[in-house]
Amino acid sequence: MIQSLADYFEALDRLKRGHSINVPKGTKITNDAVSLEAGRGKGSIKKSRPIFVDLIHAIEIAAAEQVKGLNQQKDRLDKAKLNAEQYRLELEAALAREVSLLFELYEVKKQLAKFTGANILPLRPANHRIIRNE
Secondary structure, three states: OHHHHHHHHHHHHHHHHOOOOOOOOOOOOOHHHHHHHOOOOOOOOOOOOHHHHHHHHHHHHHHHHHHHHHHHHHHHHHHHHHHHHHHHHHHHHHHHHHHHHHHHHHHHHHHHHHHHOOOOOOOOOOOOOOOOOO
């Protein structure tokens, strides 16, 4: 019976590390998952058997740590999504300001042309090139 208990603890350790053999990786840590990973039948870990008290306690701790790790990942993902949404809103606001300023510039040039009698200068002339100092 001692060897089978060691098999259960080894199975629990594999589940905690994410290196399971008999169950899919990422399986939720439960008594049944540990039983199956140890190569035993589902339900072989019984709370009524005193020999499993320490094992059940270790499984409960590992399950709580697994849930805590998943919650931390979910929190990080939620925070990243909020940051992405905030950046998108800031980008849209900046683009709206730029379009507004371009429209205002166009209107001012139109008024200037009316007062001076000159042609309206385009915002970006066709022969406009960026000159870089090298």
